Amino acid sequence: MQAVSEAMIAPTPLDFERMQTICRRLPPFPPLASQLIGLFARPDADLEDAVTLIRSDAVFSGELLRLANSAEFTSYEVFEDVARAVIYLGFERVQSAIRRITYARLMQDSFSHPFVAQIHRNNMATAFLCERLMSAHGAKGESGEFCAYSLGLYLKIGALVLLRGYPRDYPRFLNTRVRNEEELLANERALFGFCHVDVSSHLVRHWEFPEGFQALVAQHVEPADVSLPLTLGNAARLAARMAGALGYSFQKTLTFEPVESQIAFLPDCEGGDFPTSAGEWKSQIDLHLEALSVSE
Secondary structure: OOOOOHHHHOOOOOOHHHHHHHHOOOOOOOHHHHHHHHHHHOOOOOHHHHHHHHHOOHHHHHHHHHHHOOOOOOOOOOOOOHHHHHHHHHHHHHHHHHHHHHHHHHHHOOOOOHHHHHHHHHHHHHHHHHHHHHHHHOOOOOOHHHHHHHHHHHOOOHHHHHHHHOOOHHHHHHOOOOOOHHHHHHHHHHHHOOOHHHHHHHHHHHOOOOHHHHHHHHHOOOOOOOOOOOOHHHHHHHHHHHHHHOOOOOOOOOOOOOHHHHOOOOOOOOOOOOOOOHHHHHHHHHHHHHHOOOOO
């Protein structure tokens, strides 16, 4: 592998064919998830059709029920039937649940490598932060914060593809010193023909995720627009940078603006439980990771 140098920061054309070849090394996208995403893309989508498909996979049904009965929802009902859970969740939350369950399956099928756990921790931390930001300052009580969590999971999933494609060279690259994310992405492209954001964007497009979701994945490395109210796109950009500042980045030499500075433009949260310091954020994220048994 080439040595990384500042000369590599010049723009590099995307090697699309090579990227597609490497993407095929990721475990196949679950057929049921593809069917459900295709169903929800239709203007005449029907919840009954979704229920029929979900019931065809006992494991998927169980995972959906677990999510519907989790503490993330304020329902007083305990769901034991998929149909009731789907009706309660609604179209948007069921689609978000599909993406979350699919991500979990992709991680379960992933190969064993220390960097897999580091990338996974980054994705989970970003998802948690994105959800909390939207819950506190964006889509209170709506499906927005739930969608935000699933969005956060996929922002950096391309790093897993680079790791699978280059199990020796990519970890070596991640251990080199780079100053910022712009330099990281430019050097990835120079060395491999594409960066992890290129891959993430390609995957969510190939898997036919909604166009809005695709756009947010592609744009999450752009600077956040500090104009309020906080949009889902801004939440994704901010969450990705906050995760890095809190130490969850899988590239440990990147430098980020302190979390306190990153959230300084946000309005005060009336709920009283919105963290304002790096220590508070890290404590909440670690508890979340521990609850989901995410380890190094």
